Amino acid sequence: MSDRFSAMLLRRADDALVLGHRLSEWTGHAPSLEEELALANLALDLIGQARALYTLAAGRGTGEDEDALAYLRGDREYTNLLLLELPNGDFAVTIARLFLYAAFIDPFWRGLSASRDPDLAAIAAKAEKESAYHLRHSAEWLIRLGDGTDESHRRAQAALDRLWPYTGEMFEPEDEVLVAADICPEPAGLREAWNRTVDSVLAEATLARPAEGWMQSGGRAGRHTEHLGHMLAVMQSVARGFPAAKW
Amino acid sequence: MTEARTPLWEVFIRSRNGLSHRHVGSVHAADATMALAAARDVYTRRGEGLSIWVVPSASITASDPADKAMLFEPTASKIYRHPTFYEVPDEVGHM
Numbered sequence: 001m002s003d004r005f006s007a008m009l010l011r012r013a014d015d016a017l018v019l020g021h022r023l024s025e026w027t028g029h030a031p032s033l034e035e036e037l038a039l040a041n042l043a044l045d046l047i048g049q050a051r052a053l054y055t056l057a058a059g060r061g062t063g064e065d066e067d068a069l070a071y072l073r074g075d076r077e078y079t080n081l082l083l084l085e086l087p088n089g090d091f092a093v094t095i096a097r098l099f100l101y102a103a104f105i106d107p108f109w110r111g112l113s114a115s116r117d118p119d120l121a122a123i124a125a126k127a128e129k130e131s132a133y134h135l136r137h138s139a140e141w142l143i144r145l146g147d148g149t150d151e152s153h154r155r156a157q158a159a160l161d162r163l164w165p166y167t168g169e170m171f172e173p174e175d176e177v178l179v180a181a182d183i184c185p186e187p188a189g190l191r192e193a194w195n196r197t198v199d200s201v202l203a204e205a206t207l208a209r210p211a212e213g214w215m216q217s218g219g220r221a222g223r224h225t226e227h228l229g230h231m232l233a234v235m236q237s238v239a240r241g242f243p244a245a246k247w
Numbered sequence: 248m249t250e251a252r253t254p255l256w257e258v259f260i261r262s263r264n265g266l267s268h269r270h271v272g273s274v275h276a277a278d279a280t281m282a283l284a285a286a287r288d289v290y291t292r293r294g295e296g297l298s299i300w301v302v303p304s305a306s307i308t309a310s311d312p313a314d315k316a317m318l319f320e321p322t323a324s325k326i327y328r329h330p331t332f333y334e335v336p337d338e339v340g341h342m
Contacts, residue, residue: 032253032275033275033289034274034275034276034285034288034289035285037288037289037292038284038285038288038289041288041292136284137284140280140281140284141281144277144278144281
C-alpha cells in the first residue's frame with residue numbers, strides 16, 4: 001500500500017514540477033512585465049505543490065528527500081504527463097496547455113481534498129485554491145487569444161490542435177487500490193466536468209474543439225518524449241554538478 | 248504591446264478591513280478583467296491585499312502641476328486650519 005501511495009504522489013508531484021519548470025522558463029521572455037510575474041507566480045504555485053507532495057512521499061516510504069526526488073531521478077523515473085513536458089512553444093501553446101491541464105487538475109484537487117489520507121487532503125485543499133486561479137487566468141487569456149486578432153486566433157487554434165492528442169493521458173486510470181480506499185479520485189470520473197469547462201471556454205473563444213482521435217500515452221510508465229531529458233538536464237545541472245550543496 | 252491595445256490602469260489595494268483602498272501603482276491590460284488579474288499578480292504577491300480596484304488611467308482627471316502656486320500655496324499661511332492650533336480641553340478625552 002505504501003508503495004502504491006508513493007507512486008501516486010510522485011505522478012502528481014512530477015506533473016506539478018515539470019509544468020512549474022516549463023512556466024519558469026518564461027522568466028525574462030514573457031510578452032509583458034505583468035504576464036511575466038503572472039507566469040512566475042503560477043510556476044511557484046506548482047513547484048510548491050510538488051515540494052509538498054515529494055516531502056509527503058519521502059515521509060511515507062520512498063526513503064529519499066524532496067531534493068533527491070526532484071534532482072536525482074532520470075527521465076525514465078519521472079511519471080509526469082507528456083502534455084506537461086512539451087516545450088513552451090509560443091504564448092498560445094503555453095496558455096492552451098495550462099488551460100487544458102488546469103481544467104482537469106482543479107476538479108481533481110477538489111476530489112482529492114476529500115481523501116481519506118488527511119495529509120494528502122490538506123495538500124490538495126491548498127493546491128485547489130491555486131489551480132482555480134490557474135484555470136481562470138488561462139481561460140481568460142485563451143478567450144482573448146481566440147477571439148482576438150486573426151493571428152492570435154490562428155495561433156490559439158494551432159496550439160489546441162497540437163496539444164489535443166496529449167489530453168487523453170490525464171484520464172488514464174489511477175491506482176485501483178487507492179481509488180477503492182477513497183484515498184484518490186478516479187480521473188475518468190472528471191471527464192464530464194472537464195468537457196463542460198473546455199467546451200464553454202472554447203465557444204467563448206470562438207475556437208473549434210479538435211476532433212477526437214488517437215491519444216498519446218506513456219508518461220505514467222516513464223516513456224517520455226525527447227523533450228523531458230533535455231529539460232531535466234537543465235533543471236538538475238546544479239544539483240548534479242554540486243552534490244549535497246546547500247542553498 | 249501598443250498603448251491602444253493595452254491601455255494603462257491605476258491599481259488600488261485595500262490591505263485590511265476598515266482601511267481604505269490605496270493607490271499602489273499601475274498595469275497595462277487589454278480590459279478590466281485582465282487588469283484585475285494583472286494587478287493581483289503584480290501587487291499582491293506578498294499577501295498585501297484583501298480587495299483590488301482598477302481604474303482606467305484615462306478616467307482620472309488630474310490637477311495641472313503648473314497650477315501648483317494658485318491651488319496649494321495660499322493654504323500655507325493659514326495654520327489655524329490645522330486642528331493642532333486649538334487647545335483641546337482635558338475633559339474631551341481621547342479624540
